Amino acid sequence: MTQRHCRPYSRGFPTGLTDELMRVVIFILLALTVLGRAATAEVKPAQGVQYTVAFAGMETVADLADLIRQSSALVSKTDDPPPSRAALQRRVDDDLERFESAARSLGYYDAEFNAAIQSGTAAGVPGIVTVTVDPGTAYRIGLVEFRTVDDAPLAVDAELPTKRIGLAVGDQARAADVVSGQTTALRILHERGYPLAEAGKRTVLIDRDTKEMRVTFRFNPGPAARLGPVSVSGAETVDPGFVLRRLPWRFGESADIRKIEDGRRNLASTGVFETVDVRFGDTVDTEGLIPVEVLVTERAPRSIGAGVSASTSEGLGVNAFWTHRNLFGGAERLDVNGRVSEVETHVTGDLRLPDVILNDQDLVLSSGLVKESTDSYDSQKVSVGGRFERRVNDILTVDYGVVLERSLIDEGDVENRYTLVGLPVGATIDTSDDLLNPTRGGRSRVRFTPYLESLGSTISFYSMTARHAHYIALDDARDFVLAGRAAIGSILGASTNNIPADKRLYSGGSGSVRGYGLQKIGPLDGAGDPTGGRSMLEVGAELRWRIHGDFGILPFIDGGQVYDTETPDFGQELQWAAGLGFRYYTPIGPIRADIAFPLNPRSSDDRFQVYFSLGQAF
Numbered sequence: 001m002t003q004r005h006c007r008p009y010s011r012g013f014p015t016g017l018t019d020e021l022m023r024v025v026i027f028i029l030l031a032l033t034v035l036g037r038a039a040t041a042e043v044k045p046a047q048g049v050q051y052t053v054a055f056a057g058m059e060t061v062a063d064l065a066d067l068i069r070q071s072s073a074l075v076s077k078t079d080d081p082p083p084s085r086a087a088l089q090r091r092v093d094d095d096l097e098r099f100e101s102a103a104r105s106l107g108y109y110d111a112e113f114n115a116a117i118q119s120g121t122a123a124g125v126p127g128i129v130t131v132t133v134d135p136g137t138a139y140r141i142g143l144v145e146f147r148t149v150d151d152a153p154l155a156v157d158a159e160l161p162t163k164r165i166g167l168a169v170g171d172q173a174r175a176a177d178v179v180s181g182q183t184t185a186l187r188i189l190h191e192r193g194y195p196l197a198e199a200g201k202r203t204v205l206i207d208r209d210t211k212e213m214r215v216t217f218r219f220n221p222g223p224a225a226r227l228g229p230v231s232v233s234g235a236e237t238v239d240p241g242f243v244l245r246r247l248p249w250r251f252g253e254s255a256d257i258r259k260i261e262d263g264r265r266n267l268a269s270t271g272v273f274e275t276v277d278v279r280f281g282d283t284v285d286t287e288g289l290i291p292v293e294v295l296v297t298e299r300a301p302r303s304i305g306a307g308v309s310a311s312t313s314e315g316l317g318v319n320a321f322w323t324h325r326n327l328f329g330g331a332e333r334l335d336v337n338g339r340v341s342e343v344e345t346h347v348t349g350d351l352r353l354p355d356v357i358l359n360d361q362d363l364v365l366s367s368g369l370v371k372e373s374t375d376s377y378d379s380q381k382v383s384v385g386g387r388f389e390r391r392v393n394d395i396l397t398v399d400y401g402v403v404l405e406r407s408l409i410d411e412g413d414v415e416n417r418y419t420l421v422g423l424p425v426g427a428t429i430d431t432s433d434d435l436l437n438p439t440r441g442g443r444s445r446v447r448f449t450p451y452l453e454s455l456g457s458t459i460s461f462y463s464m465t466a467r468h469a470h471y472i473a474l475d476d477a478r479d480f481v482l483a484g485r486a487a488i489g490s491i492l493g494a495s496t497n498n499i500p501a502d503k504r505l506y507s508g509g510s511g512s513v514r515g516y517g518l519q520k521i522g523p524l525d526g527a528g529d530p531t532g533g534r535s536m537l538e539v540g541a542e543l544r545w546r547i548h549g550d551f552g553i554l555p556f557i558d559g560g561q562v563y564d565t566e567t568p569d570f571g572q573e574l575q576w577a578a579g580l581g582f583r584y585y586t587p588i589g590p591i592r593a594d595i596a597f598p599l600n601p602r603s604s605d606d607r608f609q610v611y612f613s614l615g616q617a618f
Helices: 015-043 062-071 085-105 175-191 240-245 257-268
Strands: 051-056 112-118 127-134 140-148 203-207 212-220 226-233 273-280 289-298 302-311 315-324 333-341 344-353 361-373 378-391 396-411 414-422 425-430 441-451 461-473 480-492 535-548 551-563 575-586 589-598 609-614
Touching: 051 062, 062 085, 062 127, 085 112, 085 127, 085 175, 175 212, 175 257, 226 240, 257 273, 257 289, 535 575, 551 589
Parallel strands: 051 127, 140 212, 226 289
Antiparallel strands: 112 127, 203 212, 273 289, 302 315, 302 609, 315 333, 333 344, 344 361, 361 378, 378 396, 396 414, 396 425, 414 441, 425 441, 441 461, 461 480, 480 535, 535 551, 551 575, 575 589, 589 609
């Protein structure tokens, strides 16, 4: 028999290809299933009873309307509808109770609230919850009286100013004003020499016939007291006698809480304490004296630090400092600073002696060795001097002193030696809220320095400058800040050529008009180098925008001019520049990067300038 070998027959694809095709088909089916479910989820109607909210009757009471909307769960939970009409009704009922409380807090004690629920007209159409408000008449303050906790007339009743307390007869009867009024009245007692005064129960009566509120505040004033002995705790290396000298009162003065607060600020401002607490004792003795406790924690007395800066016109610079805050035990501060850069190298030292002759008056002894190398001049200078700094109040500081300088200045091919004795006088007003990153307030600085031959100077002239910067926060978070500045200067009594080159006025550079090289604005010599001048004018503005977290940007514009006259020529065009800055905000201040472009450059000006440093430009 003949054997025949038969090959298996398949009507489909080869076996390997069939397996691969099956895997592709399964994958497609799974993907379609997932997409189908996602699409179903997207078109799935929202669960619960959908609704919108409408208010009627609040058109004439804006204060009540705002508070009603802010407190309404119906409004805040519109995107979270209740599961049933009954649940919606409970939400409405809860809101009506809130509205009544809100109305009473503003003095609308007769306000009435009603709500109606209208179902949607078709499937998927939300219903309407209509809240109707009848606010009634706003109640007014009819009487404010102050009594003791025993309900006797308060002995200092006549001394409590109702205007400061904010509850004058006829004012709208707001609950928040009543609460803050009690706090203010207690504060007044603490200021008037009753340091142990405490607030008692207050009574609020509503007269529905007269539509008035009568308020009775009760206090336990305690005894009137005078400032007695002071104890100091925590001062280990700081002399306790220095702590006592910083306290702004004398033994036996009225126990005014404001003096305690001023003492706390005075001690904190010395920089030698980590924490400061100044407080009254618990009892008043038989002579009417109350003890005062001062508790401090000292900071580490020494600190050291360094920083860098860079710009296209000034090159790379490195700064370093060393500080001792308590050199001899009386908060004497020694600062040693050094800088090395392409245009300036210096070493300076300042010794600050606090409370010399007068409290809040420091004596600052200074010395320095400075070497400069600019396009205008090369100089070497040694200086020594001293000045008094007097803190007149929280925002005003004045200073006056004397400085002796010996300098060697090389200007082109001419080398001159100078001896200058100056009598600088200045004043500073600072209402800003931060040293390195201000967002509110302003800073003004005026300085006048005569250099007189009669005191040993080789030349006489008078230098004056005035600068101001202002900061306006455009939002509550202070993420948008409009900052502006202006500066003007003048030198009288000598021609430009007779004034030492390092004392002339210049403009242009990182802390001046960005976009121009260092000192490049103003008169130039035949080689295109700046000569400086006898008067100067600068302006600038920035819009600082903290865009995200610790990162910010700011567009800015700067303008300035230097003149070879004693006063600015306001008819001469300023040199303008504009640019964009970038900021990274750190706990010690913003890291700054700016790029600026001249808007009306001269042929010798560069096309742009770049700056890097710590802190804002102004």
